Amino acid sequence: MAVPEKPLLYSYFRSSCSWRVRIALALKGIDYDICPINLSKDGGQQLAIIEYLEETRPTPIRLLPEDPKKRASVRMISDLIASGIQPLQNLDVLKKVGQENQLAWAQTVISSGFAALENILQSTAGKFCVGNEISMADLCLAPQVANAERFKVDLSPYPTISRINKTLLTMEAFQVSHPFKQPDTPPEFRAC
Amino acid sequence: MQAGKPLLYSYFRSSCSWRVRIALALKGIDYDICPINLSKDGGQQFTKEFQTLNPMSQVPALKIDGITLSQSLAIIEYLEETRPTPIRLLPEDPKKRASVRMISDLIASGIQPLQNLDVLKKVGQENQLAWAQTVISSGFAALENILQSTAGKFCVGNEISMADLCLAPQVANAERFKVDLSPYPTISRINKTLLTMEAFQVSHPFKQPDTPPEFRAC
Numbered sequence: 001m002a003v004p005e006k007p008l009l010y011s012y013f014r015s016s017c018s019w020r021v022r023i024a025l026a027l028k029g030i031d032y033d034i035c036p037i038n039l040s041k042d043g044g045q046q047l048a049i050i051e052y053l054e055e056t057r058p059t060p061i062r063l064l065p066e067d068p069k070k071r072a073s074v075r076m077i078s079d080l081i082a083s084g085i086q087p088l089q090n091l092d093v094l095k096k097v098g099q100e101n102q103l104a105w106a107q108t109v110i111s112s113g114f115a116a117l118e119n120i121l122q123s124t125a126g127k128f129c130v131g132n133e134i135s136m137a138d139l140c141l142a143p144q145v146a147n148a149e150r151f152k153v154d155l156s157p158y159p160t161i162s163r164i165n166k167t168l169l170t171m172e173a174f175q176v177s178h179p180f181k182q183p184d185t186p187p188e189f190r191a192c
Numbered sequence: 193m194q195a196g197k198p199l200l201y202s203y204f205r206s207s208c209s210w211r212v213r214i215a216l217a218l219k220g221i222d223y224d225i226c227p228i229n230l231s232k233d234g235g236q237q238f239t240k241e242f243q244t245l246n247p248m249s250q251v252p253a254l255k256i257d258g259i260t261l262s263q264s265l266a267i268i269e270y271l272e273e274t275r276p277t278p279i280r281l282l283p284e285d286p287k288k289r290a291s292v293r294m295i296s297d298l299i300a301s302g303i304q305p306l307q308n309l310d311v312l313k314k315v316g317q318e319n320q321l322a323w324a325q326t327v328i329s330s331g332f333a334a335l336e337n338i339l340q341s342t343a344g345k346f347c348v349g350n351e352i353s354m355a356d357l358c359l360a361p362q363v364a365n366a367e368r369f370k371v372d373l374s375p376y377p378t379i380s381r382i383n384k385t386l387l388t389m390e391a392f393q394v395s396h397p398f399k400q401p402d403t404p405p406e407f408r409a410c
């Protein structure tokens with residue numbers, strides 16, 4: 001399947017949804033251009049993009065396991081984050097809840113989602129969210145942990161989430177795609 | 193492959209549960225329902241037993257093939273992969289599959305969670321209707337736009353897909369919140385087609401074991 005031109009990703013440095021896709025592109029070794037956009041609305045359709053990359057570029061690294069039950073676990077965890085947590089604390093919603101309520105709202109939404117996720121990981125996790133191979137679920141986890149840190153959520157009740165996140169952040173694909181290393185990262189974050 | 197009948201934890205009015213009920217009907221899979229009432233007794237989804245099945249305390253959850261799955265789209269994709277006949281819910285072509293997933297995600301991540309019971313409780317009773325209407329209208333405006341390039345008889349071309357399973361329940365939510373649907377003719381047309389199909393009728397919120405009497409006559 002010959003691709004004539006480089007893929008173009010519309011991305012916002014700080015968007016957890018954009019970061020998930022940047023990680024996928026890095027893991028798949030796909031060279032791409034970025035068109036930075038200042039987001040006021042996260043699309044919420046990044047999982048469709050990741051599944052498309054998986055189906056059309058299965059090498060060098062798979063993002064979904066072969067076994068249907070494990071695939072279901074990967075999608076379940078990805079959806080928990082991408083539908084159950086992130087949309088409830090995205091920019092649009094935070095604007096609607098009002099500035100004085102934003103922090104408490106985001107913390108509640110993330111803590112409650114992370115409590116459920118920590119529970120689920122007890123049965124699915126190995127080195128990564130599902131067993132010992134990286135998957136789409138891990139691509140959703142790290143950016144959501146970054147959001148949690150941004151909203152000062154106490155992560156001590158979620159040791160499995162923390163452990164997996166720590167592992168992920170040592171991987172090159174997560175580093176090169178990191179919010180603080182993007183073409184549109186503002187100077188005050190670049191030093192981080 | 194399966195030991196006993198699948199068991200679906202479902203609430204009659206939950207749009208996410210309805211998506212899975214449609215999938216099970218289209219696939220011709222016989223199943224049992226365990227109704228979970230989201231408002232009774234403070235919400236039966238918060239019982240310890242149910243939380244063991246789904247720590248997110250949400251419906252649907254499906255017990256099938258010895259596992260318990262939550263998240264409606266993850267469930268539907270599992271059904272698709274393990275029971276591809278008699279009807280496929282995702283097309284063969286990767287670009288069309290991406291369109292199906294994109295539309296499904298737009299609804300399942302971009303609209304529904306923002307107007308679910310939990311969030312409505314948080315925004316407060318006096319704000320609920322306006323909030324839900326804003327969220328749904330804004331999502332439907334985006335969807336109507338996307339459908340201009342993807343839709344045929346259904347959301348993506350002329351074959352039914354997972355996207356349609358997300359659409360009909362979301363339109364039902366829109367009607368429930370009195371959203372004006374006239375700006376969305378493609379959404380309305382597709383929804384009308386879907387509601388003529390048997391799988392959408394047998395799985396309809398008003399025909400469930402836990403449908404209250406006042407809705408059964410509808």
